[in-house]
Amino acid sequence: MAGAINPQSFSDSLVILGAAGLVIPGFARFRISPVIGFILVGLAVGPAGLGSLVSEYPWLYHVTISNRAAIEPFAELGVILLLFSIGLELSFRRLWTMRAQVFGVGAAELIGGAMLIASGLYLLGQPPAGAFGLGLALALSSTAVVLPMVGTQSAVGRAAFSMLLFEDLALVPIIFMLGALAPSVAASPDGAWSQLAGTLLKGGLTIGVMLVLGRLFLPHIFRQAARTKSPEVFLAASLLVVIVSSLATSLAGLSPIVGALLAGLLIAETDYHGEVEVMTAPFKGLALGVFLITVGMSLDVRVILANWPALVLAVLGVVLAKTLVTAALLYLSGARRGVALEVGVLMSSPSETTLIVLSAAAAAKLILPSTAAFWQIVTAIGLTITPLLARIGHDIARRLEMALGEERPDYEEESTEAAAVVIGFGRVGHMVCDLLRLHNQRFIVVESDPDVVAEARRNGYPILFGDVSRTEMLDRLRLGHARALILTMDDPVLSVRVTKRVRGWVPDLPIIARARDTGHAAQLYQAGASDAVPETLESSLQLAETALVDLGVAMGPVIASIHQTREDLRMGIKDAAQMEIAPKLRRLRSDEVP
16 A cells, blocks of 8 residues: 555645745735735745755755646636635625626726727737737636635725626636637637537536535435534535535536636525635635646746846736726726725736737647737746735825725624624523513524524524634634623533633623533633632522522521522632632522612
């Protein structure tokens, strides 16, 4: 078995994991985008960097990547997982509301940018078909680089996403169109166009079938995976859905990223989208890092230095043309001038899909191989400087809005009133939520039992499926904006751990926790709980009080002994938790206040 292991895969893994674990934190410390870090790592350790010195210094073999093709499947997986995570943040209702931006502004941005760039290249001597192919390729913008920086919730993110989504949907038709323009089929292009129509028809039927099957079966699949209480099974189910969806659209002739986006949209309609997003996030980040490393490996410093004047002019020309078209279209569609300018600069560099279209144009003999190689370097440089362009666009837009007196809100989305967050929906959590609802208090519940979640949703409770033992799930709850955190789950260890973790980053949040007994209450107070309520205490005291009265003991001495017992327990909790003031084990009613 030992002879079957390929040492090259280990050296490549060492480079990738070393970049993720050592180089990227170093860049983050100096507030440099990890995008630049991964690309520079690819430039340094790729075949055109230190990899070219392996023959002279064999030890470099273990810290370089000599075979770019070996890691490209992982890079493609990163882009697929990115589109999947974007789908998780959306819903079909939200996507429908964006249809005008996607098929209106998005289509105009791609066509307008392609025509402007193609016109410039035609004036510089490119043949019409070649200029058009290059214009389409360079007009594309990077989904993998842009969206992680701006998200999809802000005004900038929404505008960028609508255009990027159209570009991703248009990728396959663009490739077929370039094939139809090839000199070999230019005389009789009917076959190519009929092939395009057939692919779109087959792709549309595939998407329709996926929508129906996903609506019917995905909730049941994830419910069964959640019942196992195994993170591995849940993760396997999530990745299986992504891969099957991507393969289905690929077999239909569409891009696999369309299938990934559709899988995310379908899961977003279920109760399990939050847990799926948490489980797949680490894989998405690492796989995207691999993709960016492959981009850096396509750069050759020697070629750049030999042709730097032409490369600089080419990058500047593409950036200026796309900024002008995108900003103008957004401004005409009603966006604020600052937002329009920021999105225009953000999306001004070429995309990873530009490399695909360039290869298609070269295969169709619309452009020369040397021309394709030149623009591939321009694309790699553009991807590298995208974080810098994003920062420049943000700063210029902010100054423009200040100069024009336009107010830039801190939050683009409509603000909602903060709610109480209830963890656990067992018998205690159910009663707490009923009382919160009775008094018109907004709340959201988090529960890890899929059957309980399904039943609560049927009864109209605002409930999410999630496992709060995972730090990522707690982060998604945005407890910094909550009014209170109420822990009702019957897990003493987990409640203490959650209390300590949340108190560490939200020092002023009221945390009310269910305690199993007085010893557990002391641990909760020590961890930072505002109030801990021992579930056995009051029931035991009430039971003893009823029994003593029924046995004929006078009410006065009974009440006095109950109060004394409660006071002794309070002092015991105070000493165990090392508190300065003893906690109140029970809030006094108005008729009990002396």
